[in-house]
Amino acid sequence: MRKKEILIISLLASLAFSQCADVRAEKPYPVKKLEVGTTMSVKSIGISDYYFGVMRGMLTHSGLVALAENGEFYGDLAESWKTDDGKTWTFYIRKGASWHDGRPVLASDVRFSFEYLLEKVPVYKSHFAVVETVEAPDDRTVIIKLSEPYARLPVNLLVLRIIPRHCFENVDSPETFTGPQAAVGSGPYVFDYFDPSSGQIGFKAFPGYFRGAPNIETIVFRSFRNPDVMYMAFRKGEIDIPYFYASGTPPFQVPLLLRDPEIAIHQMDNPGVPNAIFFNTRQTPMDRKEFRRAISLAIDYEEIVRFFAGGYGSVPNSGFVPRGNPEFVETAPLAHDPAKASEILDGLGYVDSDKDGYRESDGKRLEVELVARTDVSGSLRLTELLKEYFAKVGVMLTLRPVDLALFATICDHERSHRALLSRATPWGMRMWAGCGTGYFDSRNIGWSALDDKRFSAIVDRMNTALDREEYLRAAADVQRYYAEELPAVPLYWDVLIQPCRKRFTGWKVSPMYGFLWERTWFSLREK
Secondary structure (H helix, E strand, O other): OOHHHHHHHHHHHHHHHHHHHHHHHOOOOOEEEEEEEEOOOOOOOOOOOHHHHHHHHHHHOOEOEEEOOOOOEEEOOEEEEEEOOOOEEEEEEOOOOEOOOOOEOOHHHHHHHHHHHHHHOHHHHHHOOOEEEEEEEEOOEEEEEEOOOOOOHHHHHOOOEOOOHHHHOOOOOHHHOOOHHHHOOOOOEEEEEEEOOOOEEEEEEOOOOOOOOOOEEEEEEEEOOOHHHHHHHHHOOOOOEEOEOOEOOOHHHHHHHHOOOOEEEEEEEOOOEEEEEEEOOOOOOOOOHHHHHHHHHHOOHHHHHHHHOHHHEEOOEOOOOOOOOOOOOOOOEOOOOHHHHHHHHHHOOOEOOOOOOOOEEOOEEOEEEEEEEOOOOOHHHHHHHHHHHHHHOOOEEEEEEEOHHHHHHHHHHHOOOOEEEEEEOHHHHHOOOOOOHHHHEOOOOOOOOEOOHHHHHHHHHHHHOOOHHHHHHHHHHHHHHHHHHOOEEEEEEEEEEEEEEOOEEOOOOEOOOEOOOHHHHHHOEEO
16 A cells, blocks of 8 residues: 555544544533434334434444544544555554443454344445455454455445444344344444334433533434425424435425524535436346437436426436535536437337337337335335336336335345336445445446446446545546446436524534434534
């Protein structure tokens, strides 16, 4: 590894101390309770529940590293770290960190977390495919050895929350381990209760947290079945802030909220993509670039922006990566041209021979099944528009609505989908090599199942780049690749709209979680 990169890593490690000091210094008068409304549906408090996992990441469980407001890394359970070659990484666990049950956090817990999660939770195998071994030679040292140099390891570590060995070492099936012990962590909050009948999940401040007890004494998440009911409760003052991970408030809700003098509206650049169509490039006819281009031309992006983003969105570029992302480069904007789409489909041999309005090839109707998540607000309404756009160029779109668990099975594990509708979260845009590569690369989550050598070579350059300028050149190349090959089509870009009650001040903004994260827990106060 170059000396410059070693220096950078050392500097980032030193941020751990300054960030800790800042958290303590900002602690104002305590807030008794913060009530959060959400439509994130938690089924259990086990580590396999996606949305409880989001809450764990914000509240109860620490990782080795964390991400500051400016996008830089600082130490969480690791007070410092180093690497000489990008292949062997050494992390030093801080003294004074303890589990919620009073036991100390040890390096053996970190080693166990890697081994257990990679074995039991399939998605971690994608995130940490380059990890060969994790060693804990003593209570404060963790050595992670990789199969190849990987400069972006800290990025992927952001989603690995350390779990206590003494709670999980005898648990063979984490899906069935859903009692209070499953929620024991080392973060600033302790899990308090989960009441499925009322949809409430409570957390209380952890006095033994290594940075001191947070400023908000209790945090309660209230679950709502649909956004309209949640925003009505917000306007009535029943909740303090509405929240959905990696999504903002829909723009059509904003006019009513603006009329309320007790509500403040905040806007944040969205480094993620709110909705996109991902094509499985191993499935016919999605494996043909010309077909993907025809589909992209069939879509009326300006209409989608009006309906779903209002004055808070824009027509996306073909390079997928949005302007809110620090690696963004300008590529051609996506265009709506149904006539050109029809011309391309004609050239591919798809014609409407029976005059029923839909094209055929070899006697089979041209039909595209779109897998869409039912837990993401607006997805089903969006598919109705897509059906109309596709039909105008002779393509039948059929919808397969699925819950989050089935979505993960189909798209993450089986990869049996032909096309899917989903968002790309801010962290998802950072994972693997960054610029959303994890969503495309067959070596990672790979919704687009790309194994093209040209794409893989660009990703490898990004993953091994030790110089920022070298990385940015590769990041620009991957966006030009997206623009040319169209493995996915972003449907719109937007800003994240976050309303909250005006009586609170001191919100901090996380690149991953928005308003709800550790810095807010220490700085929030009532006016």
